[in-house]
Amino acid sequence: VGLVLAGCTSSGSEGSEAPEDDPTGSDAPTDEDATPGGEPIARYAGYESVSYDDASHWVCRPDADDICDGDLDATVVEADGTLTVEPFEAAADPAIDCFYVYPTISKDPGTYSDWDAADDEEGWVTVNQAARLQSECRLFAPVYRQRTLVGLGGGGDPEAEGDPYADVLDAFSTYMANDNGGRGVVLIGHSQGTGMLAQLIAGEFEEDAELRELLVGAYLAGGGIAEPGTGGAFAEVPVCATDGEAGCIASWASFRSDAPPPDGTFFGVTRTSGEPAVCVSPSAFAGGDAPLDAYFPAVASSSILSPEAAPQQPSDWVDAAAGTIDTPFVKVPGLLSGTCEASNGANVLLVDVAGDPADPRADDIPGDLTPEWGLHLVDVNLVMGDVVRQVATQADAWAEG
Template sequence: MRGALFAGLVLGLLVVGGSAAAEAPRPPANDYGREEAWLCRPGRSDACDIDLTATVVAANGALTRETWTRHPAPEVDCFYVYPTVSADTSPNSDMVPGPEERAVASRQLARFGQVCRIFAPLYRQITIPALRRMTAGETVPVDRDLAYGDIRDAWRHYLARENHGRGVILFGHSQGASVLKRLIQEEIDGKPAQARVVAAYLPGANILVPKGKDVGGDFKAMPLCRSRDQLGCVVSYVTFRERAPPPANSRFGRTTAEGMQVACANPAALGGGRATLNPVFGAKSMHPTAAPPLPWTTPQKPIDTPFVKVPGLISGICMSDDNGAYLAVRVDGDPADPRTDEISGDHLANGVVLPDWGLHSLDVPVAMGDLVELASDQAAAWRGKR
């Protein structure tokens, strides 16, 4: 399945069910005291120790290089759960990271090293091949509790052995955001651990709130973030093009739960309204499931960095109706200038855009700079609180 079906399908799988695990002995718990149980963690060279240099493409077509530096002594931590990426053929993945786990760290996570110490546990997630088989109608013995239990155990290990009273940002996308939602519900929301949470960033998952309110749905004590110095709050959104809002059958941005609405908190404008976004895209690949990027300039200029920034090109606003809410993204290109007037990133099936997925694969890249800047502001607020 080229791209499209797996990335958002996991949300439906984790939220509304899917095949139950076959009756079999539960695999033993992971020991998160082992270095090998982590994709990224402080003090070592790993998947988060990569080149994050970006080419900044100005509206006039000028190219400049922007280097990146890890924070030498961050005062807060990030606890990250990656989305559906595993290519393992088993229903749940093993604990050996492949190139796909390492790649998602470069696309979504490593840049947060500018703000925090990074803890990213490996976990036995539901795999892409398993989702393909379920899409084809097969009964597959996936074990959702195994995936969740790994993250719960990693979180408990982190709190007991690594946290030492530090603030922590929870961050996950798609399957990762859904697993973190359950972790927050069972281990954090309204419990002592909530006092450690700087914020939770959960893009690409349907987080429910009562219509017109910021708390009281999926989370009873943790509200949506509405200011940049607010602590213990949640940023969540699902991304669609403004010209192509979520259809009635969309997997994202819509709910049938009585009195509820999918949350939308724009990391570039927590108080509401439209704001220019600060995306960080792959220079040669928007995402493995999407079409490659269009030329960044006309005529095309060579770009030799792994990432690209396009300041001022894209804006976003939270939009809602009676049945949902979403981050509506607009490309504000100018046909008169040499910079691109469009971005790729839509989910494709046999070359055809799937409107019910929106820009799911770009949930993080389209607001990467905004999320990192927000993390920096909330980390400063945490320091002030101390």
């Protein structure tokens, strides 16, 4: 398990070239498909993509018919068993973009994944962690040749060579050169994806003031981001301190309040020094206890590691007498709250679950692995609605300058 986390920030951030690949897809994205009409900023002007002119190297793009265009409706499950459908509607012409990098998800047999994204791996997690942001932004989610579950668990070929960050940098540079056109951009990632985006912020945003001006916000879940003023901290990109603040970073790792980080925790600390990491929850940038606006799969036992889990019958979330859940997602208002706190040398989002055995709604949530992992599997699900809300207000603040 420790090896899984050690790989989340592997590979250096130097250079802008990925290993050579021969794109063969004929449906390559074009400027007319997604570019809003503006010119790329100087850093990316004239950039020639290594691998991302191939449309198949994107899980989701706004100019493609892809898995992110599926049903995102949610059933709101009240404590008394009342069920209400919350329909999802993507924005017709959003003013900003989102760039998403998924966590360790590939079950490919080698140390590094290939270019073939699977709907029940890369696609599934992208739908769960990023597709809902399409109510506020155009979504760009690249495939990248990540270190796989096998590779990070100690299997695979120890001599295998790969550079996941080179792919992510190529994808982002391709997006900036061909699609951004001066639009604001939100970064969102989880686990290995957070490691990739941390390198991107350090190597790109920290180095270019013009690029920083385009940053609407960054959501770096399930990774150890160094606190300001400590070694390895970002110097130019601040940590979010007030709701709706634009151009800043929110980062968190979630644990149950009654199962806080143990000695040897994998999360809530930085990878290199083991010092307490940044914890800013999307539920309340300024801190303090706040309700969590969560979205979970309607099959509660589904997770990053088991997306096709068999559902409980008749429902994971509510007694049968309350009715039937027909949407792919559920919300459970009032069940969850959380606050970022220091705990056993770590800074984490401590989550309270206010289940009531007397009511017809489920009393608990999924997401546990081991004590050292906490609620890592649902880091993003727990606050998905909060992320959407913050992005909306950040977009307004960014537009106002």
